[in-house]
Amino acid sequence: MMMMVRKSKGLGERHQKILDFIASYQREHKHPPSIREIGEYCDISSTSVVNYYLDQLEKAGLLERDRKISRGMRLVGNTPLGDMLRVPVLGVIQAGEPIPVPASDFSLFDADESVEVATSLMPAKEKGKDLFALQVQGDSMIDAMINDGDIVILKPAQDARNGDMVAVWLNDKNETTLKYYFKEKDGYRLQPANPQFKPIMIKKTEPLEIKGKVVMVIRKVDRYN
Amino acid sequence: MMMMVRKSKGLGERHQKILDFIASYQREHKHPPSIREIGEYCDISSTSVVNYYLDQLEKAGLLERDRKISRGMRLVGNTPLGDMLRVPVLGVIQAGEPIPVPASDFSLFDADESVEVATSLMPAKEKGKDLFALQVQGDSMIDAMINDGDIVILKPAQDARNGDMVAVWLNDKNETTLKYYFKEKDGYRLQPANPQFKPIMIKKTEPLEIKGKVVMVIRKVDRYN
DNA sequence: ATAATACTCGAACACCTGTTCAGTTGTCAA
């Protein structure tokens, strides 16, 4: 069968106007408009016509509707901005001092600060269960490709799988460091991210104090301090 | 007049339950609940009581209401999550190839991918005017403390101020690199972020092709390799 | 012309929903 063309070449002018109105109304009122409000703005005298267009927009995947529910619509094309995650910054991480880890009792948001991270950037489903962040102080993490001022986001953990980047407390060196973790036959190998540095070998007899797994590193490049 | 204490010490258990319900309902249905839905979940038999509590929550500043409008309520304490920014990933940056920069004509979102970044993490008011992102490929940026796979977010620029981290095209070396920029009397000094590397000096006679300023670096630490 | 299709209209319906109000209960102070 032949396809009709008419003026409707994909998306009509009216579809666009409705879409724009929903967006602007949403911005102003913090909630979607009703069918009648759409009709009024778009000079559509009948609610059924608005409904008619809304259906088409929904079929086109530009809109989601919760039928029967007042103002139950939302744009999907324009606002696929995923959720954000508020990760508390518990403190700083630097050589010579143990890193602060979230208290065993689900510590509240009593962090001094917090950073917001888009969930879309989160690797696995680390859905912010109990992530926390630390600000790197000093150049001691330089062999982990992490700079002074960087923010590392980690997940509390006591053990790790091969290839994880972990925050470990090195007893003998009396410092905290970030390394890639590998288990080997005679112990553990802690591999710096920067291949120009040599790995640290830990014997099986020594305890390995893993504090957490690194999930993400954020560097705000403001200015060379 | 004496203050009565009763059980209502600030925020009652019921207030909290209502707040929690609104939050979870919102997450699941993408829109706020109605008064009756709240009442049903919280075992409140009368809509007027729900209204009663909603008023209190509004007075407490925990809730905003659009009276007369269906489901016209929203939590304010829980959602001060700032805006997000959608930054298009235009391609990869690697040694030996010029980096793709946004076309002079306001190129649309025809990028293959994009990353979402919280505006709260943005340094100045780089309010996403025309930011773009590149994915680092290879270890060539290692002296800039930037790893293979990292995402660098930059702002288009042809010149820079002292201390800016810039993406420059080095004609003689035939590669793109990220360095801190410093203007000096006899030319330009390009300083690696990693202090263990030496700076590159550019004579004033040679052209300096600055492609953009680095605003942020994001490293998703998923797994080694 | 004729039929098919897209679009528009107006009105009515039925439910959803916030609001209001008169009244009840329990607690606390005087």
Place this chain on the structure above:
DNA sequence: TTGACAACTGAACAGGTGTTCGAGTATTAT
């Protein structure tokens, strides 16, 4: 006890709102 007040109930009301239906108009293909 008495009164004040917060918490609560139940019901009804009025308007908002999505839905549906029958009919009309315009455009296009055949």
